[in-house]
Amino acid sequence: MARRSETDDASTPRAATIRDVATRAGVSVATVSRVLTGNYPVAAATRTRVLRAVRDLDYVVNAHARALAGNRSKTIAVLLSNFTSPFYNRVASGVEQQATAEDRLCMVSTTGGDPEREVKLVETLREQNVDAVVLVGGVVDTPEYREHMARLARLLDSAGSRLVVCGRPSPGENLPVTVVEYDNAGGAFAATSHLLSQGHRRILFIGGDPANTTTRDRLDGYRRAIAAYGVEEDPGLVIVGNQLPQFAYAELKKRLAAGPPDFTAIFAWDDHIAARSLVALRESGISVPDDVSVIGYNDEREAQDVFPALTTVSIPHMELGREAVRLALHRDGAAAPNQHVRLGTHIVLRDSVRPRINR
Amino acid sequence: MARRSETDDASTPRAATIRDVATRAGVSVATVSRVLTGNYPVAAATRTRVLRAVRDLDYVVNAHARALAGNRSKTIAVLLSNFTSPFYNRVASGVEQQATAEDRLCMVSTTGGDPEREVKLVETLREQNVDAVVLVGGVVDTPEYREHMARLARLLDSAGSRLVVCGRPSPGENLPVTVVEYDNAGGAFAATSHLLSQGHRRILFIGGDPANTTTRDRLDGYRRAIAAYGVEEDPGLVIVGNQLPQFAYAELKKRLAAGPPDFTAIFAWDDHIAARSLVALRESGISVPDDVSVIGYNDEREAQDVFPALTTVSIPHMELGREAVRLALHRDGAAAPNQHVRLGTHIVLRDSVRPRINR
DNA sequence: TTGAAAGCGCTAACAC
DNA sequence: GTGTTAGCGCTTTCAA
Numbered sequence: 001m002a003r004r005s006e007t008d009d010a011s012t013p014r015a016a017t018i019r020d021v022a023t024r025a026g027v028s029v030a031t032v033s034r035v036l037t038g039n040y041p042v043a044a045a046t047r048t049r050v051l052r053a054v055r056d057l058d059y060v061v062n063a064h065a066r067a068l069a070g071n072r073s074k075t076i077a078v079l080l081s082n083f084t085s086p087f088y089n090r091v092a093s094g095v096e097q098q099a100t101a102e103d104r105l106c107m108v109s110t111t112g113g114d115p116e117r118e119v120k121l122v123e124t125l126r127e128q129n130v131d132a133v134v135l136v137g138g139v140v141d142t143p144e145y146r147e148h149m150a151r152l153a154r155l156l157d158s159a160g161s162r163l164v165v166c167g168r169p170s171p172g173e174n175l176p177v178t179v180v181e182y183d184n185a186g187g188a189f190a191a192t193s194h195l196l197s198q199g200h201r202r203i204l205f206i207g208g209d210p211a212n213t214t215t216r217d218r219l220d221g222y223r224r225a226i227a228a229y230g231v232e233e234d235p236g237l238v239i240v241g242n243q244l245p246q247f248a249y250a251e252l253k254k255r256l257a258a259g260p261p262d263f264t265a266i267f268a269w270d271d272h273i274a275a276r277s278l279v280a281l282r283e284s285g286i287s288v289p290d291d292v293s294v295i296g297y298n299d300e301r302e303a304q305d306v307f308p309a310l311t312t313v314s315i316p317h318m319e320l321g322r323e324a325v326r327l328a329l330h331r332d333g334a335a336a337p338n339q340h341v342r343l344g345t346h347i348v349l350r351d352s353v354r355p356r357i358n359r
Numbered sequence: 360m361a362r363r364s365e366t367d368d369a370s371t372p373r374a375a376t377i378r379d380v381a382t383r384a385g386v387s388v389a390t391v392s393r394v395l396t397g398n399y400p401v402a403a404a405t406r407t408r409v410l411r412a413v414r415d416l417d418y419v420v421n422a423h424a425r426a427l428a429g430n431r432s433k434t435i436a437v438l439l440s441n442f443t444s445p446f447y448n449r450v451a452s453g454v455e456q457q458a459t460a461e462d463r464l465c466m467v468s469t470t471g472g473d474p475e476r477e478v479k480l481v482e483t484l485r486e487q488n489v490d491a492v493v494l495v496g497g498v499v500d501t502p503e504y505r506e507h508m509a510r511l512a513r514l515l516d517s518a519g520s521r522l523v524v525c526g527r528p529s530p531g532e533n534l535p536v537t538v539v540e541y542d543n544a545g546g547a548f549a550a551t552s553h554l555l556s557q558g559h560r561r562i563l564f565i566g567g568d569p570a571n572t573t574t575r576d577r578l579d580g581y582r583r584a585i586a587a588y589g590v591e592e593d594p595g596l597v598i599v600g601n602q603l604p605q606f607a608y609a610e611l612k613k614r615l616a617a618g619p620p621d622f623t624a625i626f627a628w629d630d631h632i633a634a635r636s637l638v639a640l641r642e643s644g645i646s647v648p649d650d651v652s653v654i655g656y657n658d659e660r661e662a663q664d665v666f667p668a669l670t671t672v673s674i675p676h677m678e679l680g681r682e683a684v685r686l687a688l689h690r691d692g693a694a695a696p697n698q699h700v701r702l703g704t705h706i707v708l709r710d711s712v713r714p715r716i717n718r
Numbered sequence: 719t720t721g722a723a724a725g726c727g728c729t730a731a732c733a734c
Numbered sequence: 735g736t737g738t739t740a741g742c743g744c745t746t747t748c749a750a
Contacts, residue, residue, distance in 0.1 A: 063488065064427045093469075096442055108465055109464065126419045128464070279664060
């Protein structure tokens with residue numbers, strides 16, 4: 001029964017299949033398959049004829065049929081909180097790059113930061129038989145969440161796939177999971193230490209969801225640095241809530257409206273928040289870095305364009321994504337159930353920090 | 360033959376299939392299929408038993424088998440020049456959003472702006488039997504390129520898929536293509552007119568690849584506005600080459616080093632270039648907007664954080680992406696071979712433009 | 719070097 | 735309301 005118009009040219013009802021090619025080239029489908037996959041010797045003359053038929057028919061293999069017939073699907077999936085913020089974005093870019101380099105396609109989905117949705121999406125991706133699913137960025141880490149992920153990790157593993165968490169702690173010990181971290185706390189430690197070394201003692205930490213693993217680690221680095229300098233921590237200098245720049249902006253404005261700053265430096269949760277802090281400070285008549293120093297995190301492209309250019313912490317975003325794919329795809333070596341790498345971070349010095357003037 | 364360790368629990372050699380579920384629930388595979396797809400009545404009791412078996416076995420359908428068996432693959436593909444620049448990024452985000460809303464997965468690939476690679480990628484995507492492939496952003500438009508795209512459009516169409524071009528002209532008339540544009544030239548016209556209305560007569564256009572359709576259109580709007588104001592165009596006020604911010608930055612620095620600016624306003628190809636122009640001007644001791652006004656394009660998030668905040672042209676990025684998917688998926692209505700919509704753009708007034716002081 | 723044929727896991731007629 | 739079965743398009747033994 002015709003499913004499409006077959007008015008003219010009855011020989012092309014629908015997309016060509018391997019059988020059409022075989023017929024036209026006067027060979028069997030097996031032969032066509034062999035020249036297409038190139039994993040088996042075929043006579044040069046035959047190969048040429050087949051290739052011509054392929055050309056003539058505009059034939060492309062059906063990836064689903066191929067995947068079904070045994071091979072994997074040759075795709076990597078990456079799950080982001082959102083598509084547009086630079087952090088996720090750049091990691092995803094790395095994933096896509098490496099996927100391409102390894103001859104894979106790349107699926108992308110967003111979770112909106114919702115752990116439940118993340119779990120559901122991994123479930124969906126399992127249907128796709130992807131080679132790996134990469135979870136990017138911090139998460140609100142609860143026991144139930146870990147349990148879910150542990151289950152999914154095993155399920156994916158038993159289907160020959162791989163769970164990778166990128167920029168977040170492992171969901172548990174002895175799980176078939178690849179974790180690719182960056183030295184988040186270390187970066188925060190370095191940033192805070194830099195400020196301290198410039199004479200700052202009252203450093204405002206601003207931004208981030210306190211339940212989020214990323215915030216937890218940055219706060220940890222911040223606190224460790226302060227302690228290492230023998231400075232007593234003032235809980236009043238930590239403003240957390242969520243990662244929205246407008247939140248930080250509003251909080252900062254409020255605080256500055258209430259009186260002169262009771263801090264000489266700001267360590268912002270990320271560069272966007274740092275950039276908005278710059279705006280808030282400027283609007284409040286406070287000069288950066290003369291009155292207050294500011295340091296960001298992530299080294300987003302914005303950091304170079306705001307005024308003054310932001311001193312910040314650089315994360316190897318792209319490399320995180322690439323490494324995630326690399327590791328997931330080449331985890332042979334027999335016994336490597338859980339792989340774990342941690343990439344370094346480093347400070348980038350620009351113009352938003354200045355030594356504190358004693359007064 | 361065992362392909363994996365089957366030490367314990369011999370009942371779980373590999374991922375469960377529909378047959379396993381059927382066996383466990385004591386029904387036929389057809390019944391399982393029916394409760395899973397939900398497109399056919401099944402007795403409540405049976406459904407419950409099946410669902411239990413599904414749960415017990417951690418079963419998920421094999422998307423490839425499903426796609427093969429006739430249904431489409433339920434995925435949308437989007438092709439970007441790159442992953443990280445805000446324009447592509449936000450359109451892609453819209454695509455992903457709408458794809459999710461329409462119960463589809465989303466594949467992403469990057470072309471690096473290379474038309475050949477783009478063509479090759481569409482070819483690959485054809486293998487995937489995607490519901491649609493969305494091409495985002497401008498392109499260097501040559502006859503060969505159009506020819507390729509025309510061919511691919513027909514091929515995709517005959518396979519029940521759809522080519523969508525987003526933010527770029529159609530590759531030809533009467534092709535089975537969906538084109539979703541934004542009023543690019545109109546935005547440039549508005550931006551330039553705004554500058555002209557503020558008394559500026561010598562407006563520097565900076566950035567963009569002149570062979571690129573996006574640049575072509577923006578330049579067109581710029582010229583039309585100038586002509587409409589009866590101002591004679593000075594070719595020396597157009598600096599094009601490529602879309603890299605560092606290019607524009609270097610060119611501007613060079614020009615400013617050679618002498619005082621011979622323009623009173625800048626119309627930058629996009630906000631990032633505008634932001635770098637701000638830096639170049641500041642470094643050259645020129646005040647914005649006192650000495651020179653600057654206007655950008657795209658309304659990137661950066662535009663609000665730089666100093667002074669950028670007046671710019673807003674594009675409905677997300678909406679472009681969403682509309683692309685919507686249109687591609689719902690093009691029933693019998694005769695709608697080529698769909699075409701154009702979304703509007705509008706100016707966003709901020710602090711980087713000021714009336715020109717006559718002197 | 720090539721062909722025949724058995725699936726891969728699922729859906730959708732078609733029977734009952 | 736449920737079961738049987740014929741494919742979907744491809745890869746891959748197994749023979750020749």
